[in-house]
Amino acid sequence: MNLNRKDVIALQDMSAEEINLCLDTADSMRDVLKRPVPKVPALQGKRVVTLFYEPSTRTRTSFEAAAKALSADVVNITTSASSIVKGETLKDTIYNLKAIGMDALIMRHPMGGAPNWAARVFTGSVLNAGDGMHEHPSQGLLDLLTIRQHKGRIDGMKVAIIGDIRHSRVARSDAWGMTKLGAEVRFVGPPTLMPVEVEKMGVKVTPDLREGIDGVDVVYTLRIQLERQQGGLFPSIREYAELFGMNSERMKWAADDALLMHPGPINRGIELSSELADSPRSVILDQVTNGVAVRMALLFLLLTGPDHALPEPEVN
Amino acid sequence: MKTLIRGGRVIDPANGIDDVLDVLLESGEVAALAKSIGAPDAEVIDASGQVVAPGFVDLHVHLRTPGQEHKETIATGTRAAVAGGFTTICCMPNTDPPIHDRSVAELVLSQARAAGFAKVIPLAAVSPSLKHETLTEMADLKAAGCAAVSDDGKAIQSSSFLRRILEYASMLDLPVVLHCEDYGLSEGGAMNEGYQSTVLGLKGMPREAEEVGIMRAILLAKCTGAHVHFCHVSTAYGVEMIRRAKAEGVRVTAEATPHHFSLTDEDVGRQNYDTNTKMVPPLRTADDVAALVEGLKEGTIDGIATDHAPHATEDKEVEYDQAAFGIVGLETALGVTLKYLVEPGHVSLSDAVAMLTCRPAAALKLSAGTLTPESAADVVVFNPTQKWTVDPGKFHSRGRNTPYARCKLLGVVSHTLVDGRTVHTHPAT
Numbered sequence: 001m002n003l004n005r006k007d008v009i010a011l012q013d014m015s016a017e018e019i020n021l022c023l024d025t026a027d028s029m030r031d032v033l034k035r036p037v038p039k040v041p042a043l044q045g046k047r048v049v050t051l052f053y054e055p056s057t058r059t060r061t062s063f064e065a066a067a068k069a070l071s072a073d074v075v076n077i078t079t080s081a082s083s084i085v086k087g088e089t090l091k092d093t094i095y096n097l098k099a100i101g102m103d104a105l106i107m108r109h110p111m112g113g114a115p116n117w118a119a120r121v122f123t124g125s126v127l128n129a130g131d132g133m134h135e136h137p138s139q140g141l142l143d144l145l146t147i148r149q150h151k152g153r154i155d156g157m158k159v160a161i162i163g164d165i166r167h168s169r170v171a172r173s174d175a176w177g178m179t180k181l182g183a184e185v186r187f188v189g190p191p192t193l194m195p196v197e198v199e200k201m202g203v204k205v206t207p208d209l210r211e212g213i214d215g216v217d218v219v220y221t222l223r224i225q226l227e228r229q230q231g232g233l234f235p236s237i238r239e240y241a242e243l244f245g246m247n248s249e250r251m252k253w254a255a256d257d258a259l260l261m262h263p264g265p266i267n268r269g270i271e272l273s274s275e276l277a278d279s280p281r282s283v284i285l286d287q288v289t290n291g292v293a294v295r296m297a298l299l300f301l302l303l304t305g306p307d308h309a310l311p312e313p314e315v316n
Numbered sequence: 317m318k319t320l321i322r323g324g325r326v327i328d329p330a331n332g333i334d335d336v337l338d339v340l341l342e343s344g345e346v347a348a349l350a351k352s353i354g355a356p357d358a359e360v361i362d363a364s365g366q367v368v369a370p371g372f373v374d375l376h377v378h379l380r381t382p383g384q385e386h387k388e389t390i391a392t393g394t395r396a397a398v399a400g401g402f403t404t405i406c407c408m409p410n411t412d413p414p415i416h417d418r419s420v421a422e423l424v425l426s427q428a429r430a431a432g433f434a435k436v437i438p439l440a441a442v443s444p445s446l447k448h449e450t451l452t453e454m455a456d457l458k459a460a461g462c463a464a465v466s467d468d469g470k471a472i473q474s475s476s477f478l479r480r481i482l483e484y485a486s487m488l489d490l491p492v493v494l495h496c497e498d499y500g501l502s503e504g505g506a507m508n509e510g511y512q513s514t515v516l517g518l519k520g521m522p523r524e525a526e527e528v529g530i531m532r533a534i535l536l537a538k539c540t541g542a543h544v545h546f547c548h549v550s551t552a553y554g555v556e557m558i559r560r561a562k563a564e565g566v567r568v569t570a571e572a573t574p575h576h577f578s579l580t581d582e583d584v585g586r587q588n589y590d591t592n593t594k595m596v597p598p599l600r601t602a603d604d605v606a607a608l609v610e611g612l613k614e615g616t617i618d619g620i621a622t623d624h625a626p627h628a629t630e631d632k633e634v635e636y637d638q639a640a641f642g643i644v645g646l647e648t649a650l651g652v653t654l655k656y657l658v659e660p661g662h663v664s665l666s667d668a669v670a671m672l673t674c675r676p677a678a679a680l681k682l683s684a685g686t687l688t689p690e691s692a693a694d695v696v697v698f699n700p701t702q703k704w705t706v707d708p709g710k711f712h713s714r715g716r717n718t719p720y721a722r723c724k725l726l727g728v729v730s731h732t733l734v735d736g737r738t739v740h741t742h743p744a745t
Contacts, residue, residue, distance in 0.1 A: 012515065089633075090634065090635055109635070111638070113516065113589030113635065113636045116588050117589060117635070117636075131517065132518070134517030196509055196511070196513070196520065197510055197514055201515065
């Protein structure tokens with residue numbers, strides 16, 4: 001079975017069946033990664049390029065490791081060492097990668113919708129590795145995989161996502177993926193860090209941490225960007241930690257066996273206490289391991305599937 | 317020279333005419349409207365089955381000249397205008413240099429005369445170099461032919477400066493045409509703030525950014541007695557504030573664009589981040605569209621204006637956040653109006669013609685938009701039921717930036733006449 005699509009850009013437009021297929025495939029990939037030699041020839045001869053317009057350690061390394069575990073050839077482009085610093089537009093970069101002939105483009109970009117645009121002109125598959133405040137679908141999938149691994153299911157789970165929801169593509173992808181698979185999602189944070197009308201996504205919204213995490217199966221904390229304080233979105237790290245920081249004491253408000261998750265990198269002592277981050281409740285490093293498995297699954301499903309025609313060409 | 321437009325449905329809302337009539341044009345003027353005019357020496361345009369109306373009036377066009385001729389020239393912009401049925405257009409002053417003194421206004425006017433398509437009426441900048449520190453020579457600009465002053469392109473932020481402009485312009489009886497936007501609220505935004513911006517992960521421009529500006533301008537129009545004309549009103553509460561101000565007798569008029577009464581912020585996602593859905597004010601919601609339609613019907617919104625804003629391809633083929641604001645509108649305005657206002661039954665064809673002719677003309681006191689005998693022979697002939705598919709490659713404008721590409725619209729202009737001269741005919745007719 002394959003994903004019947006050219007690109008993976010957003011969990012919003014993926015069905016529950018497609019998401020489950022990705023998770024099931026990722027389970028198999030996790031088994032591959034446990035082998036003494038964690039490498040299979042599934043994507044031999046396929047060419048994968050990573051194009052990152054934002055700094056990233058975890059996601060780029062994870063995608064590269066995933067592609068290499070499937071024996072694909074990987075080229076990495078970072079904006080600081082490419083024609084982009086010479087002022088090349090996204091359009092020209094994508095056209096050139098298309099001309100070079102790549103099978104998959106893994107792209108991170110600070111602006112929402114950039115991979116949507118790339119996917120319209122790039123012949124191969126586009127994998128969104130995070131675009132602005134829009135989506136980060138592979139993170140959403142690895143979070144689902146981690147919950148399923150530990151809880152056995154997604155359906156009926158209660159998940160509280162805490163922090164800067166407004167600027168978070170992770171929160172959006174998680175909310176789409178989790179609600180599609182039947183979980184209850186709550187967004188917790190101050191109104192200044194909450195996007196408008198977000199409850200229409202089918203999530204509950206509250207600024208009250210205790211109410212938000214009451215009885216949940218998963219406590220998911222987001223990284224707070226310190227520059228948001230300069231923007232006047234919260235008064236101080238001290239007050240933020242006081243109102244929204246998670247620690248072992250507050251973890252008791254959640255269900256007894258609740259998981260603690262975080263997309264990384266962690267600000268220890270701000271959104272998350274060191275003690276809680278390193279506690280048995282924390283599955284943060286499982287998320288990282290699952291990230292490789294999920295990205296292997298995505299590359300495998302997209303690159304071994306039937307060839308897809310490009311959508312209708314642009315008139316202009 | 318005589319032209320006889322024979323057998324069309326003549327709609328001249330200024331005179332309450334909607335009847336099958338002949339129209340005789342002579343020496344650049346409307347000579348007569350009557351049943352069966354005999355004029356053996358006249359050139360005849362057979363308009364049977366078509367509508368004959370005053371040439372359309374657009375209060376809001378960016379001709380980009382001087383300074384950005386790669387986006388539009390006065391020749392291409394006025395050619396696009398007549399292709400869309402417009403015979404009189406007001407051009408915005410945010411050029412480079414801006415229309416901030418008589419010399420630039422005269423340059424625009426002389427190029428428009430040389431082009432010989434639509435008539436151009438410049439709107440003057442409120443301040444030299446759009447700096448919003450000192451006033452332009454408004455009396456001289458008025459004498460040069462400017463119909464109003466405007467801050468479109470760079471909204472006035474200082475309330476005290478706005479007050480000075482209104483006071484000074486009121487002395488000259490010059491309308492002040494305002495683009496209302498509080499940049500503090502809208503800064504960095506790329507689309508309407510709401511559920512759609514949340515889901516698409518784009519920074520929003522809240523409706524309040526526009527509404528704060530409208531409210532402020534109403535208060536200052538009231539205290540100065542000046543005439544304020546609101547550009548491209550896009551929100552339901554904006555319409556409501558203007559409705560109340562008019563009821564109170566404050567001197568305000570307003571326009572709405574075809575894109576704001578036909579599209580919503582859902583089109584940004586539906587069209588997969590197509591940067592041709594990006595403009596200021598942004599596409600709003602279905603409730604706002606309904607309020608604009610109601611405002612147009614009842615007259616709170618005086619007329620339809622396009623905010624025709626051509627851009628080069630490279631200004632639009634970039635990330636959504638980085639794309640230039642604005643779309644072209646001259647060649648799709650009639651089609652969108654007929655498809656979204658008339659076909660669904662919101663307004664009659666006659667009312668739609670009024671919104672494109674005498675109503676906007678009256679808002680800025682332009683002598684245009686009517687077929688009254690002895691007025692200029694500016695006439696459009698169009699088939700109101702003919703469907704056509706928008707192909708930006710065929711635009712006369714240099715701008716190809718339209719969200720209506722491949723859309724089926726309604727209403728084809730077959731002839732446009734300016735001062736009795738045929739300046740546009742549809743290739744098929």
